[in-house]
Amino acid sequence: MLNLLILLFLFLVLLTIWLNIRHHDVKWKEHRISIDDFRFPKGFLWGAATSAHQVEGDCRNNDWSRWEKSFDSEARPRIKNSDTAGMAADHWNRYKEDLRLLRELGCNSYRFSVEWSKLMPRPGVWEQSAADHYIETCMTMRDTGIEPNLTLHHFTLPQWLAERGGFEHPDSVRYFADFTEKTAETLGPYVDLWATFNEPVVYALMGWVRGVWPPGKRDPNLAARVLANLLKAHQRAYRILHKTVRTDADGDGVPCKVGIVKNISIFDPARKWWLPDWLTTLTLDRLYNHALLDAFRTEQFRFNLFNTVRFRKDLPGLADTLDWIGVNYYTQYLTRFDLKSELKIRLEPKKKLPRTDMDWAVYPAGLYRALKIVRVFGVPIYITENGIATQDDQLRKRFILQHIEAVHEAILDKIDVRGYYYWSLMDNFEWAEGFEKRFGLYYVDYQTQERTLKNGAQIYGDIIKNSQTIDE
Ligand code: IFM
Numbered sequence: 001m002l003n004l005l006i007l008l009f010l011f012l013v014l015l016t017i018w019l020n021i022r023h024h025d026v027k028w029k030e031h032r033i034s035i036d037d038f039r040f041p042k043g044f045l046w047g048a049a050t051s052a053h054q055v056e057g058d059c060r061n062n063d064w065s066r067w068e069k070s071f072d073s074e075a076r077p078r079i080k081n082s083d084t085a086g087m088a089a090d091h092w093n094r095y096k097e098d099l100r101l102l103r104e105l106g107c108n109s110y111r112f113s114v115e116w117s118k119l120m121p122r123p124g125v126w127e128q129s130a131a132d133h134y135i136e137t138c139m140t141m142r143d144t145g146i147e148p149n150l151t152l153h154h155f156t157l158p159q160w161l162a163e164r165g166g167f168e169h170p171d172s173v174r175y176f177a178d179f180t181e182k183t184a185e186t187l188g189p190y191v192d193l194w195a196t197f198n199e200p201v202v203y204a205l206m207g208w209v210r211g212v213w214p215p216g217k218r219d220p221n222l223a224a225r226v227l228a229n230l231l232k233a234h235q236r237a238y239r240i241l242h243k244t245v246r247t248d249a250d251g252d253g254v255p256c257k258v259g260i261v262k263n264i265s266i267f268d269p270a271r272k273w274w275l276p277d278w279l280t281t282l283t284l285d286r287l288y289n290h291a292l293l294d295a296f297r298t299e300q301f302r303f304n305l306f307n308t309v310r311f312r313k314d315l316p317g318l319a320d321t322l323d324w325i326g327v328n329y330y331t332q333y334l335t336r337f338d339l340k341s342e343l344k345i346r347l348e349p350k351k352k353l354p355r356t357d358m359d360w361a362v363y364p365a366g367l368y369r370a371l372k373i374v375r376v377f378g379v380p381i382y383i384t385e386n387g388i389a390t391q392d393d394q395l396r397k398r399f400i401l402q403h404i405e406a407v408h409e410a411i412l413d414k415i416d417v418r419g420y421y422y423w424s425l426m427d428n429f430e431w432a433e434g435f436e437k438r439f440g441l442y443y444v445d446y447q448t449q450e451r452t453l454k455n456g457a458q459i460y461g462d463i464i465k466n467s468q469t470i471d472e
Contacts, residue, residue, distance in 0.1 A: 046109065048105075048423070050425050051198065052154065053154070057091065057093075063158075064156050072216070080432065098426065099144060121158065123175075131186045138150075147250060150193065151261060155203055188246065190249050192255060237258070260326065266369050268333075284345060287304075296377065305343070331360035333361075335347060362399055367386060371410040394456065
């Protein structure tokens with residue numbers, strides 16, 4: 001018996017050593033970064049990103065507009081400071097000015113989303129005036145040398161669809177297909193780069209596990225079902241887009257490239273020599289980062305969380321539905337096994353690192369690691385979001401510089417990164433956090449809607465203007 005215990009102990013020690021070696025942190029040198037050394041591939045897209053509900057204003061007919069006015073079970077408002085998106089940054093009316101500001105920084109691409117509830121306010125109804133607005137926006141981009149990168153779904157649903165169960169219900173796949181087809185017919189002549197869904201795992205986690213976004217449920221099994229429906233909807237939209245979008249708007253020989261946008265967070269054990277922390281780290285990494293993406297290789301979506309969730313769904317035909325992957329990267333978390341918490345997991349930022357106003361650790365090496373995670377798919381990668389909420393100009397400046405340096409390192413290591421979008425172009429409505437958190441390159445005075453370039457954002461324009469092309 002004693003021998004057996006000794007053997008078990010040795011096995012656990014060896015396993016921990018092996019885990020530390022196999023998943024060792026990248027060596028990241030903190031050195032002086034000179035933007036004059038930056039070289040990026042020819043045709044690299046430099047941009048900024050936004051999403052409809054967060055900037056446009058006047059989104060009255062979606063699930064978020066209802067949610068913002070509701071209260072939780074303890075009568076607390078859903079949104080910090082009882083904010084509602086309201087007119088947000090009035091981008092709907094000021095898009096021309098905003099595109100000019102984007103161009104002034106030297107950007108050549110804009111990632112944005114269209115608001116489903118404005119285009120389809122009722123089931124089967126297509127609102128031509130909203131469609132005309134997006135046509136105008138895309139035409140303005142094309143006229144000013146800005147490549148549109150369009151996301152079809154960025155967290156919001158038309159209220160009528162939310163009432164029919166949203167992505168919990170299998171019919172959502174058909175509704176999304178219909179919306180995709182009409183949007184593709186309308187904007188296909190101007191848009192080559194399409195993303196189906198923004199951050200599916202975040203969407204499912206916040207709405208169906210943490211319950212802090214609509215529909216406010218706490219049921220991980222339902223979250224898994226939502227994710228499977230999103231994957232099905234992606235697959236169908238992929239085929240529709242390729243069939244419908246026939247105009248090669250940017251003249252590169254390919255009329256339509258379809259991707260999905262995945263938020264990647266880096267998880268590391270809080271205590272590297274404590275096996276339970278490794279267990280939670282690997283479980284979380286699998287669920288948050290890999291489960292959804294792996295379905296694109298295995299055509300099977302598996303979502304298992306200890307003994308809380310066991311979900312498996314075959315998705316035949318999913319494998320060849322990615323022309324590119326979008327990576328949204330913000331932070332690293334240290335992971336702790338915690339018996340007291342509901343899911344047995346506790347997350348914390350590393351103490352030594354600077355923090356953003358979201359209380360996220362600033363960890364640029366994580367962007368490099370995130371890019372390594374997705375390189376295995378062998379398709380072009382766009383960093384579709386990376387940014388910081390802070391009032392500290394120096395921190396924003398350093399954040400931008402260090403993260404673009406991480407992208408540069410990845411490109412030197414032959415990772416196929418084709419573009420970088422800062423989140424976000426201007427301050428906006430940060431979901432449950434309301435307007436307090438300011439990610440923008442441009443400061444927005446919400447009283448006057450005046451935009452002002454932040455001091456810490458100037459570096460982004462300098463990098464773009466200085467960056468040189470890699471010799472072929
Ligand atoms: O504002 C969000 C965005 O909608 C999705 N990605 C993360 C951003 C910052 O939290």
